[in-house]
Amino acid sequence: MKRIKTLLLIVMISLAVFAAGFAFVSVHVYHRSIGASLMELRLQSKNSTRVFETAQNAKKYMQRRAKSEDKWYELPKDVSFESTMIVFHYRNIKLLAFVPESEKKHIVLYLHGGAYVSQISKNQLRFCDRLAQQSDSVVLAPIYPLAPNHRFSETYLVLEHLYPDIRGYTDLPLTILGDSAGGGLAAGFCEYLGVWGWEQPEHLILICPWLDATLSNPDIKRYAKHDPTLSPKGLRRMGKAWAGPYTNAKDYRISPMFGELSYFRDVTLFTGTRELLYPDVVKFSELLQEAGAETTLHVGNGLNHNYPLYDILEAGEAMRQICEAIAR
Numbered sequence: 489m490k491r492i493k494t495l496l497l498i499v500m501i502s503l504a505v506f507a508a509g510f511a512f513v514s515v516h517v518y519h520r521s522i523g524a525s526l527m528e529l530r531l532q533s534k535n536s537t538r539v540f541e542t543a544q545n546a547k548k549y550m551q552r553r554a555k556s557e558d559k560w561y562e563l564p565k566d567v568s569f570e571s572t573m574i575v576f577h578y579r580n581i582k583l584l585a586f587v588p589e590s591e592k593k594h595i596v597l598y599l600h601g602g603a604y605v606s607q608i609s610k611n612q613l614r615f616c617d618r619l620a621q622q623s624d625s626v627v628l629a630p631i632y633p634l635a636p637n638h639r640f641s642e643t644y645l646v647l648e649h650l651y652p653d654i655r656g657y658t659d660l661p662l663t664i665l666g667d668s669a670g671g672g673l674a675a676g677f678c679e680y681l682g683v684w685g686w687e688q689p690e691h692l693i694l695i696c697p698w699l700d701a702t703l704s705n706p707d708i709k710r711y712a713k714h715d716p717t718l719s720p721k722g723l724r725r726m727g728k729a730w731a732g733p734y735t736n737a738k739d740y741r742i743s744p745m746f747g748e749l750s751y752f753r754d755v756t757l758f759t760g761t762r763e764l765l766y767p768d769v770v771k772f773s774e775l776l777q778e779a780g781a782e783t784t785l786h787v788g789n790g791l792n793h794n795y796p797l798y799d800i801l802e803a804g805e806a807m808r809q810i811c812e813a814i815a816r
Contacts, residue, residue, distance in 0.1 A: 520790035521801040528762070528792055531716040540603075540722030549722075550636040550729060553605055557638070561631045567610050571620040571627075578630070579649055584613075586620035586627040594625040594814050595660045597651070597689070599677075601668025601698070601794065603723060604635045604730035612667070615797045623811040625663070628654070632673075639732040640673075640742055647677050655687070663691040663814045667794055668765075669730075671697025675744035675772075682751025693756045693813055695806075696794050699745040699768045701727030701737045707767035715764040717793050745772055749779035756784045756813040758806060760791030784813065 539549045561582050563575070571586040598616055600608040608629065620627045630650060632643040654662060666674030671694040678692055703720045712720055724737075731737045740747025745768060755776055759769035766787075773785040786809055788795050788802055796806035 520788075523800040524791055524795070524798075524802055527795075527798050527800050528716055531792060536717040537715070537719045540719035540726075543721050543725040546722035546725040550605055550726065553634070554636050557607075557634055557636075561607065564610055564613070567613055569613075569617045571617050579646060581633070581646060582631040583650070584608075584616070584629040584631065586616045586629070588620045588624055588626070590621070590624045592624065592626050593660065594623060595654060595658060595662045596620075596623070596625045596627045596814065597654065597662065597664045598627050598629045599632070599664070599666035599670035599673045600629060601666065601670040601696075602634070603698075603726045604640070604669045604673075605726050607631070607634065611797055615667075618807065619665075619810065622807055623814045625814060626660075635726060635729040640676075640730050640735070641732070643673065644677065644680065644741060651677075651681070651686070661690040661814075663693060664689045665693040665695070665810070666697065667695035667797060669698045671695055672699055672701070672742070672744060675699060676741045676747065679740050679744050679747040679749075679751055682748060688751060688753040691754050691756065691813055691816065692752065693758075693810055694769075695758045695796050696760065696763060696765055697757070697769060697772075698723070698727075698765060699772050700743045701731065702743060703727075703764075703768075704738075705767050705771065708764050711762070711766050712764040714762045715793060716762075718764050720764065745775075749776050749781060752776060752779070752781035754782045754813075754816065756786070756810070758786045758788065758796055758809075760788040760793060760795045762790055763793035765793065 539545055571588055574585040574587060576583040576585060596619060600612045608631065616627045616629050619625065630646060632646055664674045664678065674692060675694055675697060678688060681688055703724055708720060727737050727742065731742045737743060738746050757769055757773050759766050773783055776783040786806065791802055796803050
């Protein structure tokens with residue numbers, strides 16, 4: 489019995505030392521919360537990068553997605569919302585509306601990420617719900633057409649109708665917000681608005697946006713090895729599928745990094761230093777400032793791709809910053 493107690497004591501001391509060391513590394517080496525470090529371990533354990541590791545893996549994933557992409561989208565039954573959820577049928581797609589209980593002061597058009605291939609996730613749905621509640625906004629999330637069955641041009645056609653319809657329906661200030669690939673879509677569409685002389689949204693918020701579908705920035709390689717969710721080869725393959733066979737992947741509608749940036753009005757960007765898109769987001773921020781756009785860049789030190797959507801301490805601060813940007 490005494491030996492067992494001794495072993496238990498040793499185990500407990502070892503666990504305490506490990507926990508203390510883990511906390512020290514999180515805070516003093518990576519400059520992030522313990523929750524953020526645990527989230528990275530969780531992402532690594534899920535082997536999230538496997539889909540993106542090679543072009544062949546990406547192709548196989550898209551083949552699986554092709555079988556379900558054109559099925560009519562259904563909300564997951566195991567996700568509950570504080571907001572009132574309304575589902576509209578709009579031009580052959582579903583349009584999700586998250587309506588807060590409070591006074592409606594803003595409209596947010598949310599474009600979800602997923603490498604232009606994956607459908608809106610439960611995590612993104614929960615984010616929309618929190619955003620509606622905390623920003624006093626009606627959040628509209630279109631279930632837009634995705635690759636490989638569809639091309640960017642089909643989604644742009646949806647947005648071409650949806651954007652002026654929103655503008656015509658309400659005088660409330662409008663923010664377009666996108667994360668990851670949805671951030672690239674949001675930025676590209678705002679450039680498209682400028683090309684055609686349409687009014688820009690009051691605010692554009694880009695969370696860890698994918699701004700160059702070709703990932704041509706040489707600095708990306710250095711950051712890719714620390715990214716637990718994304719990998720360049722598979723992403724490039726998905727970007728090509730989104731562009732289609734007749735459009736260059738560097739077209740500004742797919743890669744807004746290469747578009748005319750003087751059209752932008754007010755842009756807020758988020759990025760983490762442990763994601764492969766970090767150097768492009770920083771570069772885009774610098775180009776926006778040079779073009780004269782009002783630009784705010786929030787950098788999450790030691791944080792991963794799409795960190796504002798996770799259940800971590802830093803996401804709470806990011807949500808506060810997003811709400812401030814919407815209310816400006």
